[in-house]
Amino acid sequence: xxxxLQRVTKVYRMGEVEVHALRGIDLEVEEGEFVAVVxxxxxxxxxxxxxxxxxxxxxxxxxxxxxxxxxxxxxxQLAVVRNRLIGFVFQSFNLIPRATALxxxxxxxxxxxxxxERRDRALAALEVVGLADRAQHLPSELSGGQQQRxxxxxxxxxDPAIVLADEPTGNLDSESxxxxxxxxxxxxxxxxxxxxxxxxxxxxxxxxxVVRMRDGLIVGDERLAVTPGSEERWR
Amino acid sequence: xSVLEALRVAWGGLTANRLRSGxxxxxxLIGVGAVILLVAVxxxxxxxxxxxxxxxxSNLLVVYPAATTSNGVSQGFASxxxxxxxxxxxxxxxxNAPNVVAAVPTTGGRAQLTYGDLNWASSLTGxxxxxxxxxxxxxxxxxxFTQAQVQGDAKVAVLGATVAQELFPTGQxxxxxxxxxxxxxxxxxxxxxxxxxxxxxxxxxxxxxxITTAWAYLLGGGQTNVQxxxxxxxxxxxxxxxxxxxxxxxxxxxxxxxxAQADFQVLNQAQILSTASQTTQTLTVLLGAIAAISLVVGxxxxxxxxxxxxxxxxxxxxxxxxxxxxxxxxxxQFLIESMxxxxxxxxxGIVVGGLAALELPNLVTGLTTLVSxxxxxxxxxxxxxxxxxxxxxxxxxxxxxxxxxxxxxx
Numbered sequence: 010x011x012x013x014l015q016r017v018t019k020v021y022r023m024g025e026v027e028v029h030a031l032r033g034i035d036l037e038v039e040e041g042e043f044v045a046v047v048x049x050x051x052x053x054x055x056x057x058x059x060x061x062x063x064x065x066x067x068x069x070x071x072x073x074x075x076x077x078x079x080x081x082x083x084x085x086q087l088a089v090v091r092n093r094l095i096g097f098v099f100q101s102f103n104l105i106p107r108a109t110a111l112x113x114x115x116x117x118x119x120x121x122x123x124x125x126e127r128r129d130r131a132l133a134a135l136e137v138v139g140l141a142d143r144a145q146h147l148p149s150e151l152s153g154g155q156q157q158r159x160x161x162x163x164x165x166x167x168d169p170a171i172v173l174a175d176e177p178t179g180n181l182d183s184e185s186x187x188x189x190x191x192x193x194x195x196x197x198x199x200x201x202x203x204x205x206x207x208x209x210x211x212x213x214x215x216x217x218x219v220v221r222m223r224d225g226l227i228v229g230d231e232r233l234a235v236t237p238g239s240e241e242r243w244r
Numbered sequence: 245x246s247v248l249e250a251l252r253v254a255w256g257g258l259t260a261n262r263l264r265s266g267x268x269x270x271x272x273l274i275g276v277g278a279v280i281l282l283v284a285v286x287x288x289x290x291x292x293x294x295x296x297x298x299x300x301x302s303n304l305l306v307v308y309p310a311a312t313t314s315n316g317v318s319q320g321f322a323s324x325x326x327x328x329x330x331x332x333x334x335x336x337x338x339x340n341a342p343n344v345v346a347a348v349p350t351t352g353g354r355a356q357l358t359y360g361d362l363n364w365a366s367s368l369t370g371x372x373x374x375x376x377x378x379x380x381x382x383x384x385x386x387x388x389f390t391q392a393q394v395q396g397d398a399k400v401a402v403l404g405a406t407v408a409q410e411l412f413p414t415g416q417x418x419x420x421x422x423x424x425x426x427x428x429x430x431x432x433x434x435x436x437x438x439x440x441x442x443x444x445x446x447x448x449x450x451x452x453x454x455i456t457t458a459w460a461y462l463l464g465g466g467q468t469n470v471q472x473x474x475x476x477x478x479x480x481x482x483x484x485x486x487x488x489x490x491x492x493x494x495x496x497x498x499x500x501x502x503x504a505q506a507d508f509q510v511l512n513q514a515q516i517l518s519t520a521s522q523t524t525q526t527l528t529v530l531l532g533a534i535a536a537i538s539l540v541v542g543x544x545x546x547x548x549x550x551x552x553x554x555x556x557x558x559x560x561x562x563x564x565x566x567x568x569x570x571x572x573x574x575x576x577q578f579l580i581e582s583m584x585x586x587x588x589x590x591x592x593g594i595v596v597g598g599l600a601a602l603e604l605p606n607l608v609t610g611l612t613t614l615v616s617x618x619x620x621x622x623x624x625x626x627x628x629x630x631x632x633x634x635x636x637x638x639x640x641x642x643x644x645x646x647x648x649x650x651x652x653x654x
Contacts, residue, residue, distance in 0.1 A: 064566060064647050085570040092568020103563045103651065107260050119249050120568040163567065 010073075011170055011202055012038035012061065017070035018225075019056050030056040032225035033070070038171075038204065043197040045205045045213035048222035055175070057222065058206045062095050062173045063087045075170055092121050096164025100176035102156040104148040110135065110159045111144040117167045134162040138192060154185030161192055171202045178212055190215045247576070254580040257553065268549045269589035272630065275539030276593025276623045277600065282535045283619045284601035286528025288612035293520045297513055299439060299447065301380040303345075303480055305487055306516065307331070307473040307494065310507045326498065326507040327470040329455075332372070334497045335475060341489040343482040346374040349470040353463050355451050358424040359411040366407050367450045368425065370458025376436075378476045384408075386419045386434030394454040399461065401430040405438035405448040425451060428461050446610070475510075483512050542589070543630035550582050550638035561642050562650025575643040582635025583628055590627025594620050 019031040030053045038044055048054045059065040060072060063079055066087075072079050074094060082090065097103075104113045115131035123130075135141045138158035140151075148156050157177060164172050174193065178186035194215055197203045205216055213219050214233070221229035258265045300306075309326045327349070334340055335347040348371050355368035369375075373391045376383065389400050403411070403418060412418045418432045430453065439447045459468050477486035490510045491503065500506055511519070554561070561574055598620070601613040 059648050062566070064651075085572075088565060088568050088570040091566060097566050099651070103559070103566070105560055105563060107256050116564070117567045120564070120570070120573055124246075167568075 011040045013073040015071040017067040020068045041200050043203045043217045045216035046220045047213045052222040053225040054222050063090045094170040096169040096172045098174040098177045100179040102160045114162045134166045138162045153181050175206045250576045250580045253577050271542030271545035272586045272589030273593040275542035276590045277597035278535035278538050279623050280597025281600045282531035284613040284615045286531045287614040290524030292612045303477040305475040325469045334493050340493040343486040345476045345478050347475045348372050348374045348378045351471045364410040369452045370455035378474045382437040384435045384437040397456045397460045399430045400433045402434040402452045404450045408435045543634040547634035554638045554642040558650045558653040562647050565647035571643040575639045578639035578642050579635045583631035586627045586631025590624050
């Protein structure tokens with residue numbers, strides 16, 4: 010069991026108003042799963058993503074990540090967990106604009122205190138996403154699809170327990186979207202745990218398990234049969 | 245994250261906005277430069293005063309009138325006019341003061357000198373025949389006036405080296421020429437060898453005449469006031485004994501029984517030096533404090549720009565936190581940026597301030613500067629400290645950012 014959420018709630022205070030973003034989530038994810046979390050905006054899926062990614066902690070309930078209860082961790086310990094166990098892929102790529110692709114990819118290693126082989130590992134990660142020849146380019150010199158692939162390389166560099174992708178194709182055209190989803194599919198095929206947050210059914214269809222959310226609750230959890238030709242619909 | 249990595253990241257941040265980084269540095273540069281320059285001016289002045297006092301003469305003691313008070317308000321150092329030629333004669337009496345070799349009175353004022361169509365404003369020193377010996381002046385040409393010339397109110401003058409140069413620029417022999425001092429004709433009988441401009445004033449820019457002549461023709465009003473008496477002791481070891489003898493003799497000639505009521509003061513060189521260095525130290529501190537204000541302003545400039553930078557890079561901070569940057573990583577990054585700005589600004593300020601201190605004496609005559617090693621080290625230390633101090637608040641603000649909100653920031 011890589012992820013275990015038990016009766017997780019999250020309450021925000023917006024001025025005087027309390028917003029119940031999550032109202033009691035139970036979710037378990039096994040190693041090697043490819044899960045899509047779908048739901049309309051306001052359904053709580055972004056909050057869930059923040060909690061799964063250890064950017065935020067639950068108001069009540071327990072979140073065990075590889076057996077670690079994150080509620081017990083302080084800010085810096087959460088930062089270490091994010092660095093070691095989680096690879097983020099964001100809708101808006103979130104690369105550092107002043108840094109080259111290579112430097113962006115090796116950044117988690119810098120914060121992880123890795124000194125040796127940093128460059129080689131970063132180059133290898135870029136190789137995996139097919140961008141080894143763009144290592145010295147700045148994000149502004151890359152297309153959206155290429156930027157997202159750099160972000161994926163960055164997410165993979167520390168060999169994380171889970172890859173968390175928040176609307177990874179939201180800013181991409183359909184062709185680039187298909188390429189990115191193929192990268193995720195490939196990663197999952199190699200045994201990597203991928204959690205995908207999306208509101209597009211087409212994108213969710215790449216996953217093997219779809220979790221539906223509405224009003225801060227999980228309202229559906231279905232496992233899909235593997236459909237090898239699913240990406241064909243994008244062609 | 246190692247400090248080296250943090251430096252690399254900070255460098256990237258600074259070079260991303262060169263103009264802004266440069267302008268921020270300029271603030272510190274000006275502050276540090278001003279500190280270096282003004283402290284150099286203060287130190288240079290105190291050095292000059294010290295040299296001037298040391299070059300007054302050897303084994304020298306100076307008798308000044310005491311400060312007078314008018315309606316209970318002190319009129320300042322040596323403002324009285326209580327010394328007379330009788331005092332000088334009493335001090336020259338070996339029975340009164342066996343440790344005194346010679347005593348010379350001086351009195352002075354402004355002197356407007358003309359020779360032909362050349363004009364020179366200088367200062368006048370009325371004195372007696374022992375002046376060159378006591379004040380350690382050599383004669384380059386001619387001779388000094390004699391006791392007979394002093395007693396006879398002779399209209400003879402001995403020119404300081406600067407005065408001779410100004411009035412006789414073509415190198416003609418001044419000896420025997422007639423110059424006009426405040427419209428009175430004087431015969432030049434000697435020229436002093438240059439002492440160098442190692443004092444607050446130029447020690448070669450004056451003209452010496454017999455004190456009696458000065459009283460009779462130049463200072464007006466028929467006064468016979470002695471402004472100071474320079475006394476030479478027989479040896480360095482005899483200075484203290486001489487000082488006591490002078491005090492005793494003058495108390496007697498002035499008919500004062502209580503030494504606390506003395507209307508004069510006797511200072512040796514060490515005492516003059518310490519009085520003067522108190523004044524110049526105050527000057528140095530004052531100049532340094534004025535400059536320090538601009539340094540603080542520069543520091544506030546750094547804080548301002550770092551706050552802007554942190555706001556601008558909110559999203560970047562969010563990204564870094566999401567991929568594992570801890571608080572101290574972010575803190576270190578921004579602290580190093582601000583310290584880098586202030587340290588580089590500080591080094592440039594030291595260079596600029598040092599160069600200005602070297603150049604300034606060439607532009608402003610009579611000014612010496614002295615850049616001291618400790619002031620350079622201190623200025624550098626303070627500038628780095630300012631980067632640290634004014635950087636902590638913005639860096640801390642960056643380090644405490646909530647990653648979710650930071651990532652959402654547009």
